[in-house]
Amino acid sequence: MSPEKEPRHPFATRLTAERAQEFVMFGLLRGMTFFVLFCAAFLFWDIISKGSSKVFEGDGLINWEFLTEHPQTLHVIGEGEDEIKLSSSNYYKLKDEKMLNKWEEFRQSDGHGTARRELDARFYQLQNEWSKDSLLVADEKFLLRERENATNKFAFWKEMLTDPKTTAEDFEIKVEEVPGMVTQFMLGHFEKERGRFSLVEEKVTLFRATHYPKIENLSLAHAEEVEMEYLAFLTEIPEAYNQSIASFGEEAKSSYDEFLQTEGPKEFGRFAEAIVAYSAARNVLLGPDHDLENWEALQASLAPFKQAMAVSLPSKDYAYSGGGIFPAIIGTLLLVIGAMTIAIVLGVFCAIFLAEYGKAGKFLSMVRLAILNLAGVPSIIFGLFGFGLFVIFLDWNVSLLAGWFTLAFMVLPIVITASEEALRSIPQGFRESSLALGATKWTMIKTSVLPFAMPGILTSSILGVARAAGETAPIMFTAAYAKRSDLPWEGLEHWTDFFFQGVMALPYHIYVVSAKIPQNAYTADMQYGTAFVFLLLVVGVASLSIILRNRLRKKYRW
Amino acid sequence: MQEAITTSPASSPTRAEVDSGDPAIRIRDLDFLYGSNQVIHNVSLDIFPKEVMAFIGPSGCGKSTLLRCLNRMNDLVDGARIGKGSIEIHGVDLHDKSVDVIELRKKVGMVFQKSNPFPKSIYQNVAYGLQIQGVKSKRVVDQKVEESLRKAALWEEVKDRLNENAYGLSGGQQQRLCIARTLAVEPEIILMDEPCSALDPVATGRVEELILELKNEYTIVVVTHNMQQAGRISDRTAFFYLGKLIECDLTKKIFLNPSKQQTEDYISGKFG
Numbered sequence: 001m002s003p004e005k006e007p008r009h010p011f012a013t014r015l016t017a018e019r020a021q022e023f024v025m026f027g028l029l030r031g032m033t034f035f036v037l038f039c040a041a042f043l044f045w046d047i048i049s050k051g052s053s054k055v056f057e058g059d060g061l062i063n064w065e066f067l068t069e070h071p072q073t074l075h076v077i078g079e080g081e082d083e084i085k086l087s088s089s090n091y092y093k094l095k096d097e098k099m100l101n102k103w104e105e106f107r108q109s110d111g112h113g114t115a116r117r118e119l120d121a122r123f124y125q126l127q128n129e130w131s132k133d134s135l136l137v138a139d140e141k142f143l144l145r146e147r148e149n150a151t152n153k154f155a156f157w158k159e160m161l162t163d164p165k166t167t168a169e170d171f172e173i174k175v176e177e178v179p180g181m182v183t184q185f186m187l188g189h190f191e192k193e194r195g196r197f198s199l200v201e202e203k204v205t206l207f208r209a210t211h212y213p214k215i216e217n218l219s220l221a222h223a224e225e226v227e228m229e230y231l232a233f234l235t236e237i238p239e240a241y242n243q244s245i246a247s248f249g250e251e252a253k254s255s256y257d258e259f260l261q262t263e264g265p266k267e268f269g270r271f272a273e274a275i276v277a278y279s280a281a282r283n284v285l286l287g288p289d290h291d292l293e294n295w296e297a298l299q300a301s302l303a304p305f306k307q308a309m310a311v312s313l314p315s316k317d318y319a320y321s322g323g324g325i326f327p328a329i330i331g332t333l334l335l336v337i338g339a340m341t342i343a344i345v346l347g348v349f350c351a352i353f354l355a356e357y358g359k360a361g362k363f364l365s366m367v368r369l370a371i372l373n374l375a376g377v378p379s380i381i382f383g384l385f386g387f388g389l390f391v392i393f394l395d396w397n398v399s400l401l402a403g404w405f406t407l408a409f410m411v412l413p414i415v416i417t418a419s420e421e422a423l424r425s426i427p428q429g430f431r432e433s434s435l436a437l438g439a440t441k442w443t444m445i446k447t448s449v450l451p452f453a454m455p456g457i458l459t460s461s462i463l464g465v466a467r468a469a470g471e472t473a474p475i476m477f478t479a480a481y482a483k484r485s486d487l488p489w490e491g492l493e494h495w496t497d498f499f500f501q502g503v504m505a506l507p508y509h510i511y512v513v514s515a516k517i518p519q520n521a522y523t524a525d526m527q528y529g530t531a532f533v534f535l536l537l538v539v540g541v542a543s544l545s546i547i548l549r550n551r552l553r554k555k556y557r558w
Numbered sequence: 559m560q561e562a563i564t565t566s567p568a569s570s571p572t573r574a575e576v577d578s579g580d581p582a583i584r585i586r587d588l589d590f591l592y593g594s595n596q597v598i599h600n601v602s603l604d605i606f607p608k609e610v611m612a613f614i615g616p617s618g619c620g621k622s623t624l625l626r627c628l629n630r631m632n633d634l635v636d637g638a639r640i641g642k643g644s645i646e647i648h649g650v651d652l653h654d655k656s657v658d659v660i661e662l663r664k665k666v667g668m669v670f671q672k673s674n675p676f677p678k679s680i681y682q683n684v685a686y687g688l689q690i691q692g693v694k695s696k697r698v699v700d701q702k703v704e705e706s707l708r709k710a711a712l713w714e715e716v717k718d719r720l721n722e723n724a725y726g727l728s729g730g731q732q733q734r735l736c737i738a739r740t741l742a743v744e745p746e747i748i749l750m751d752e753p754c755s756a757l758d759p760v761a762t763g764r765v766e767e768l769i770l771e772l773k774n775e776y777t778i779v780v781v782t783h784n785m786q787q788a789g790r791i792s793d794r795t796a797f798f799y800l801g802k803l804i805e806c807d808l809t810k811k812i813f814l815n816p817s818k819q820q821t822e823d824y825i826s827g828k829f830g
Contacts, residue, residue, distance in 0.1 A: 359636065429674030433736065436631065437687040437743055438664035447690060448676055558677040558725055 051532025403479025422456025730761025
């Protein structure tokens, strides 16, 4: 540059403006490319490093629970170094184990013999209680007691109705409001009775419904009528209760026999449950103050066994942060397979028409324009479209079928455009020679165009697969459930139900665990673990298609 | 090569030479248009059974178009249509409504300029025409494949690798495979659109030999840019210029003593 530095020869490097520009541009281009590469690498590194702690266990083994279980609550036992993370199923398994141990301990202990003898004695005392005779006495007592109660109640209400003025003063309301208030009292009473006679709840409900017009439009005459009816109605109750009590008694007896044979916690649980049901029904029939001594004694004799079953395993619980994502993996696979099948069938047929049959003209360019626009529609709009058409209008509800069609419509433009491209890239010579050999147009397409275009069509569907698997918006209204423990083939009443059930899906699951549940120290694991598996799955499906495509390409090369 | 020249029409008179029998193809007053662009003007021409007819002329003179009219391959082109006149094969107008173009193309086979076997095995290529006609019997197809490959003088070269991809063959072999593929559907007339233009001289020689053998059974129409080739293989030659048939006569007469000045100019290389 400076005059004293003379170039040594005519080709010596000099710094000109063009050179400087080229230098800067080169640096810029290289820098940007490296930046893109860095971003991609960082993304993968981030997902893989954070996700692998969930997908792989501490010792490098695959965490099968994460891959094969459904989402569960995470129970964290202990703190810091000794912390143990357990999903619900394992937590309850552990609890059961502990209980069994404690139970066994109890059975080996000295107290066990005494407790058994006590229980036997108490239970034997109560064996005859559900005999017919004692129940008949009970029925009479029940009717006497309940009728007295009812008469008292009705007498009180009737009094209020006969002297509304005083009532209004007492309750500080207007006189014309009195019947309404008494109606409320009466309805409340029946509501309470319905709870008390829980075994004949339906009958009480029916009674109330039958007499509702009178109760609602209450007068002294109506109240009297309802009272008469109700007193008559009460006789129906013991009959129904007797049957139930007898069957509860049988259940208690048979479960006790079973308990005698196998003295396990499960059998004990069944027995204790039967006793509770029996005593509840009995209390209604006999009244609360009837012969409670024996019962209290029996309850007391149960206590040592109950004590042996009570295990505490204190844990901190985090909803949705444990278990695995198996239903989501299956759901995503099902969604992708179904959507791609529909998209490829529709797309390839459409592309064949456009490329082989369609004559250039207004119609064709309109179709092309429509497809081009469809490709630019945001996925959330496809979601709304699918929701409106399939879920609401066709009444498919949130279902696989609705998701399939919504996703299929979303990837359709990709499939059509690329399939048409693939068809057009087949040499015209194949078509001409096929026709010259006497093929019809469809035979020509079937035998000497479509097979050779297949690699190209598959390439396009790879793009479609990644998109169909990855989108959250189209399925969140149409196919995805936030949580569903059943797998799609479980609990189907009819095989067609398969298509009309919602499923979990990986992208939606990531959304749910990231945005829909309270965040805690363990949700990040779930998010990145799911993302990691999701990434692997998409890469896996894409590689499969690439392998298939390459094999076809090898077969048909020209 | 040498043999091909000695069996040229100069030494053996053809059916056309004695001018007997009905023509296999009869073209009368044919005008042909692509949209509004007329490419063939008032052509009348007879092609007789079991002769080799060569179409020559500079590029764009309509000779390929005329050839493609003979099995209605022009149907594929948007806007292509006959203006007036007719093409008859065995007295049947090709553009009659009752003519099934599929049946026509089985009888009038075609070999293209660029050899274009399907990317399948050699066997499948030859069997293709039979299979799309619904021939299921393996024995019949096997037999027909061998027969066609023998007729196309390819059998000895490929009999051990029938199941290999046809694109493993050389250019000349590929073109003979395409001829074999055409022969398998038993045509009566074979149309060849510059069949040797993409081949080297040796492969060209093999194809020319083949054409001379095939004319014992088939009527052959060849479009060629190569005048020597027309001289070697054809019985009669038609010279086209700007969509018009200038002259059609015995090949040796066209080359030795043409009756039109334009023909002589073209043959001697003054233009085109």
